[in-house]
Amino acid sequence: MLEQLLASIRAAGFDPQDVTHILPTHVHLDHAGATGSLVRQLPKAQVYVHSKGAPHLSDTSKVIASASRIYGERMHMLWGKIESTPESRLHTIEGGDILKVAGRRLEVHYTPGHAVHHVIFFDAHSGELFAGDVAGVKLPGVDYVKPPTPPPDLDLEAWSDSISLIHSLRPDILYLGHFGAVKNISQHFGRLREKLSAWGDFVLEAMRKGKDEAEIIASLIEKTQPELQKIARDSHALQRYEIASNYAMTVQGYMRYWRKKHPERL
Helix, strand or coil: CHHHHHHHHHHCCCCHHHCCEECCCCCCHHHHCCHHHHHCCCCCCEEEEECCCHHHHHCCHHHHHHHHHHHHHHHHHHHCCCCCCCHHHEEEECCCCEEEECCEEEEEEECCCCCCCCEEEEECCCCEEEEEEEEEECCCCCCCCECCCCCCCCCHHHHHHHHHHHHHHCCCEEEEEECEEECCHHHHHHHHHHHHHHHHHHHHHHHHCCCCHHHHHHHHHHHHHHHHHHHHCCHHHHHHHHHHCCHHHHHHHHHHHHHHHCHHHC
C-alpha cells in the first residue's frame, strides 16, 4: 500500500522527495498507521498532528496492542509493520492553529466525537474542508452515509458539537477520509446526525434487553443493511462500506459509549 501511495503522488505530478507536510486528521490506523514508514520515504516531510494523537505516533506500542486485541491473528495481514515516527519529525497542533502549506492557509479546528485526537483542516479561501472521519463514511455515487463509531473515543455530544462547528465555517466542499468529495453538506450532515442518534438508540435498547455484543451486531445488520442494499445495488459497494466502517466496531463503540458516558441509562 505504501508503494501505491508513492506512485499516486508521482501520478499527480509531484516528486515524493519534495513533499513537506503530512497532515493526519487523526491517528487511527487506517489514517495514520503508515506515518512512520512514510516519513522514511519522504525526507523533507514533517508530520502535524493533534497533541492528543502525537504520543501514539512517536511510540506506536499502545496502538499496536489495542489494535491487536481487536484484529487478533489478522493484525499483521491487515496492517503490516507499524513503525514509530521520529519525534524530530513530529509537530503538535491544536484547534485555532494556522498552517501554511503549498501556498494555502489551512485553519486547524478541533473536532472530537469520532476520536479525541481528531482535527479538520479548512481552506477558507477555496472553501475546501478536509474532514477525516467526523463527516462519516460515504462512497462516491452512493447516496448513503454510515456513521463510523469505533471504540474507544466515541462521544455523541462532542460529535454533534463538531458538526455544528463545521456548519459554522460554511465550507463549499467536504473531502471525506472514506471517500471522496461531498457538496450537499447540509443534507449530508443531516443524515449523519440522524443515523448517529438512531443507531445509538438501537444499541442502547438492545443492551437494556440484555443482548450480548454478537446479538446486537446481528440485529443492527438486519435492521440497517436492507436500506444500504436498496440504495447501493452493488455488492462491491456493500463490501467497501463494511471495510471502511464494520458493524462489529460500530457496535463496540456504542456499547463502550453507553457504559462509560451514560451508565445511568442502562
